Amino acid sequence: MKIAVLPGDGIGTEIVAEAVKVLRALDLPFETEEALVGGAAYEAHGHPLPDATLKLAQEADAVLFGAVGDWKYDKLERALRPEQAILGLRKHLELFANFRPAICYEELTHASSLKPELVAGLDILIIRELTGDIYFGQPRGRRTSPDGPFAGQPEAFDTMRYSRPEIERIAHVAFQAARKRGKKVTSVDKANVLETFQFWKDVVTEVHAQYPDVELEHMYVDNAAMQLVKAPKKFDVLFTGNMFGDILSDEAAMLTGSIGMLPSASLNARGQGLYEPSHGSAPDIAGKGVANPLATILSAAMMLRFSLNQEAAAARIEAAVKSVLAQNLRTADIYSEGTTKVGTKEMGDAVVARL
Amino acid sequence: MKIAVLPGDGIGTEIVAEAVKVLRALDLPFETEEALVGGAAYEAHGHPLPDATLKLAQEADAVLFGAVGDWKYDKLERALRPEQAILGLRKHLELFANFRPAICYEELTHASSLKPELVAGLDILIIRELTGDIYFGQPRGRRTSPDGPFAGQPEAFDTMRYSRPEIERIAHVAFQAARKRGKKVTSVDKANVLETFQFWKDVVTEVHAQYPDVELEHMYVDNAAMQLVKAPKKFDVLFTGNMFGDILSDEAAMLTGSIGMLPSASLNARGQGLYEPSHGSAPDIAGKGVANPLATILSAAMMLRFSLNQEAAAARIEAAVKSVLAQNLRTADIYSEGTTKVGTKEMGDAVVARL
Numbered sequence: 132m133k134i135a136v137l138p139g140d141g142i143g144t145e146i147v148a149e150a151v152k153v154l155r156a157l158d159l160p161f162e163t164e165e166a167l168v169g170g171a172a173y174e175a176h177g178h179p180l181p182d183a184t185l186k187l188a189q190e191a192d193a194v195l196f197g198a199v200g201d202w203k204y205d206k207l208e209r210a211l212r213p214e215q216a217i218l219g220l221r222k223h224l225e226l227f228a229n230f231r232p233a234i235c236y237e238e239l240t241h242a243s244s245l246k247p248e249l250v251a252g253l254d255i256l257i258i259r260e261l262t263g264d265i266y267f268g269q270p271r272g273r274r275t276s277p278d279g280p281f282a283g284q285p286e287a288f289d290t291m292r293y294s295r296p297e298i299e300r301i302a303h304v305a306f307q308a309a310r311k312r313g314k315k316v317t318s319v320d321k322a323n324v325l326e327t328f329q330f331w332k333d334v335v336t337e338v339h340a341q342y343p344d345v346e347l348e349h350m351y352v353d354n355a356a357m358q359l360v361k362a363p364k365k366f367d368v369l370f371t372g373n374m375f376g377d378i379l380s381d382e383a384a385m386l387t388g389s390i391g392m393l394p395s396a397s398l399n400a401r402g403q404g405l406y407e408p409s410h411g412s413a414p415d416i417a418g419k420g421v422a423n424p425l426a427t428i429l430s431a432a433m434m435l436r437f438s439l440n441q442e443a444a445a446a447r448i449e450a451a452v453k454s455v456l457a458q459n460l461r462t463a464d465i466y467s468e469g470t471t472k473v474g475t476k477e478m479g480d481a482v483v484a485r486l
Numbered sequence: 487m488k489i490a491v492l493p494g495d496g497i498g499t500e501i502v503a504e505a506v507k508v509l510r511a512l513d514l515p516f517e518t519e520e521a522l523v524g525g526a527a528y529e530a531h532g533h534p535l536p537d538a539t540l541k542l543a544q545e546a547d548a549v550l551f552g553a554v555g556d557w558k559y560d561k562l563e564r565a566l567r568p569e570q571a572i573l574g575l576r577k578h579l580e581l582f583a584n585f586r587p588a589i590c591y592e593e594l595t596h597a598s599s600l601k602p603e604l605v606a607g608l609d610i611l612i613i614r615e616l617t618g619d620i621y622f623g624q625p626r627g628r629r630t631s632p633d634g635p636f637a638g639q640p641e642a643f644d645t646m647r648y649s650r651p652e653i654e655r656i657a658h659v660a661f662q663a664a665r666k667r668g669k670k671v672t673s674v675d676k677a678n679v680l681e682t683f684q685f686w687k688d689v690v691t692e693v694h695a696q697y698p699d700v701e702l703e704h705m706y707v708d709n710a711a712m713q714l715v716k717a718p719k720k721f722d723v724l725f726t727g728n729m730f731g732d733i734l735s736d737e738a739a740m741l742t743g744s745i746g747m748l749p750s751a752s753l754n755a756r757g758q759g760l761y762e763p764s765h766g767s768a769p770d771i772a773g774k775g776v777a778n779p780l781a782t783i784l785s786a787a788m789m790l791r792f793s794l795n796q797e798a799a800a801a802r803i804e805a806a807v808k809s810v811l812a813q814n815l816r817t818a819d820i821y822s823e824g825t826t827k828v829g830t831k832e833m834g835d836a837v838v839a840r841l
């Protein structure tokens with residue numbers, strides 16, 4: 132088993148180091164190989180996703196990813212910006228299925244912006260399609276407006292697209308995931324306005340015929356954004372396209388109040404996956420040893436489960452994380468009075484100690 | 487002054503009747519003319535936006551709109567569904583500037599899902615571009631995928647587009663609105679992924695040069711969805727495109743906990759406007775006399791201010807609404823222990839009495 136380790140920028144190096152430490156403590160037969168990605172790769176090689184990094188990721192069984200990005204690259208042309216690395220990895224590895232759990236840990240309920248009774252015990256799985264939609268749809272660019280009320284004026288445009296097989300495969304992923312949980316899928320669309328999402332709704336409804344044991348509900352994206360705030364616990368599996376999923380998964384993550392705890396997995400049809408925390412590179416606290424490594428450590432657990440077929444080891448990590456929370460250890464982002472504040476390394480060590 | 491009154495479906499007729507009652511009590515020189523729209527118009531004339539209704543709206547100084555839609559029209563072909571009426575009115579009247587305040591009334595702070603300290607005193611103005619973007623962009627439809635990894639497969643597609651003049655005019659609206667408030671604009675985009683929104687960001691930055699007294703901040707849409715949950719009071723004017731605005735304005739409205747209180751205005755360059763509550767047609771409670779008419783009554787106040795040049799009358803309505811809240815009158819949606827529950831009509835009467 133081979134793991135490509137791509138720490139990236141900002142707090143990426145610190146949090147990935149802790150996840151690797153935890154993985155090593157399990158004494159499993161895998162090798163790791165590290166490479167630069169994002170701003171760090173741009174500095175060293177002039178590109179956020181150098182060929183060697185992409186090749187390493189493609190040949191590995193799984194990628195453990197930290198985070199990319201920093202304000203200082205904002206002025207670069209888009210193709211060279213750090214975020215292009217993550218978009219490139221998703222596209223080249225065909226990582227179409229993104230799993231983003233939004234879980235509220237009992238000990239951290241108070242950290243949510245929402246009233247405790249609305250989030251206590253929250254456990255939603257957001258499944259976001261990750262290689263299609265307006266993220267990658269061609270054609271796109273700038274041009275002189277060819278028609279309509281502003282014909283002749285400068286304009287920019289993008290294309291939202293979904294083909295039947297793309298919708299089918301992510302729908303199967305969502306229904307199968309729901310079977311292992313609360314058996315309810317909410318498919319989020321904007322069928323009342325968009326052709327793409329009327330088609331999405333139609334195809335999802337068709338695929339659902341193969342899963343009579345799973346309940347399917349359709350919801351407009353604007354309503355989903357509201358229901359997440361109003362009654363998040365009503366969701367089980369929330370599944371949607373790339374663009375809506377970007378917005379709703381971040382909204383849901385923030386609702387829990389502890390985005391520093393939330394892992395994610397992005398899988399392809401061959402079981403290869405990229406695993407990364409749901410939060411970003413947080414350049415403001417980088418290098419200070421205070422970042423929360425738990426989302427990355429939990430991402431490593433997802434990696435063991437989904438790509439490396441090591442369910443027992445995954446469960447050991449998850450239990451160890453629960454145990455350090457029960458021990459009242461907290462990094463700054465989840466700290467509250469009466470708990471013990473620890474740094475990135477101490478938190479990683481504590482997880483290793485509880486394995 | 488002529489007001490087109492379009493009550494629409496569901497609770498639309500009940501709440502619009504109360505707003506008209508309040509307008510009449512002001513004794514101003516205007517005439518009203520009522521017409522069918524949405525499902526009601528489809529039942530009577532086979533189309534959700536009959537020519538006569540559109541003509542009435544075009545010739546009026548302002549449109550007072552209730553709400554449209556009902557589950558029972560879900561199976562109709564899209565062009566005949568009630569929502570097409572509102573999209574058609576926006577397009578034909580060129581109502582490009584949508585104002586959606588998200589305000590948390592002191593007496594209703596407890597109704598929010600968020601902890602009271604996060605929403606107490608909340609007062610955000612969301613400005614959403616309303617006639618462009620992927621809502622109306624051509625081409626769109628279904629076809630055989632012409633290229634890419636799924637070439638030859640059935641697909642659906644839509645086009646996101648913004649031209650320079652469309653972005654410029656809404657940016658001016660946002661900066662001018664901010665001047666009258668907290669002097670801060672947050673422009674929400676997805677410039678890291680979309681060509682359209684990199685262009686949006688560039689044009690907004692250019693227009694900003696004419697408003698040196700207003701602070702401009704750029705924020706990605708996924709981050710905006712998070713910041714609204716985390717610290718909504720940090721926003722003053724949040725301004726964005728049609729699609730992102732649809733999602734974020736509903737998220738923000740729900741954050742206040744009292745969407746039944748929130749009005750909206752949609753304006754064109756000639757000062758004509760369409761005024762409607764931020765909530766929908768609520769078919770489940772239609773005809774029961776329990777719907778909250780205050781969002782519609784406050785929409786009528788916005789109409790007096792923006793389209794009919796009657797600032798004093800607008801302020802009178804707003805003061806009357808505050809006063810009925812202070813009197814502890816509540817419709818069911820905002821009811822809490824210790825207050826007096828009233829129906830739609832009683833609430834309208836109470837506002838008239840306090841004028």
Ligand SMILES: CC(C)[C@H](C(=O)O)[C@@H](O)C(=O)O
Nearest residue numbers: 214215217218377678679708
């Ligand atoms: C960095 C950015 C391109 C990316 C996205 O929009 O997908 C991020 O927001 C995410 O959700 O992983």
Ligand SMILES: CC(C)[C@H](C(=O)O)[C@@H](O)C(=O)O
Nearest residue numbers: 323324353569570572573732
């Ligand atoms: C009914 C629908 C077409 C509409 C929209 O998406 O604009 C609604 O959600 C709104 O925000 O007014």
